[in-house]
Amino acid sequence: xxxxxxxxxxxxxxxxxxxxxxxxxxxxxxxxxxxxxxxxxxxxxxxxxxxxxxxxxxxxxxxxxxxxxxxxxxxxxxxxxxxxxxxxxxxxxxxxxxxxxxxxxxxxxxxxxxxxxxxxxxxxxxxxxxxxxxxxxxxxxxxxxxxxxxxxxxxxxxxxxxxxxx
Numbered sequence: 001x002x003x004x005x006x007x008x009x010x011x012x013x014x015x016x017x018x019x020x021x022x023x024x025x026x027x028x029x030x031x032x033x034x035x036x037x038x039x040x041x042x043x044x045x046x047x048x049x050x051x052x053x054x055x056x057x058x059x060x061x062x063x064x065x066x067x068x069x070x071x072x073x074x075x076x077x078x079x080x081x082x083x084x085x086x087x088x089x090x091x092x093x094x095x096x097x098x099x100x101x102x103x104x105x106x107x108x109x110x111x112x113x114x115x116x117x118x119x120x121x122x123x124x125x126x127x128x129x130x131x132x133x134x135x136x137x138x139x140x141x142x143x144x145x146x147x148x149x150x151x152x153x154x155x156x157x158x159x160x161x162x163x164x165x166x
Contacts, residue, residue: 041165047098048162051107052155054092058085059151060114061142064135077131078122082115103161106154113150117141 056062060081067080089111096104121137142149 044098047095072131074129074134
């Protein structure tokens, strides 16, 4: 074998090796991108799950059922309800990075509305009102709400967006 044949053989081997590396890298990038897409989708679905749970936990009727304290005053119950809403929301605040701006705004609006309703009704009661008085007033309001519960609407928004990811 002369030098030119050896040189040509080396060039063919190097070129083949480069082509092999190119296709291997391309295949690896596609599988990495697919893996990232699947992981991202899974994380987003989990965020929608957690926010759906949050919405259910801060629904006023569920809070009242979970936290009802007959020995509390209306002011103490007001503090307990608003504190629980705030804690539940704060615990899940990081989920906003995984969901749409509309979904997060809906969750925030629900939190704000629930706190506003609790505070307004508690402030409308006399100073000697009991927790049962406040709870009764809140439940009557929820039963007579002609537009339907914001809780239900936010749950529907979250469910709709989660289903788009499936």
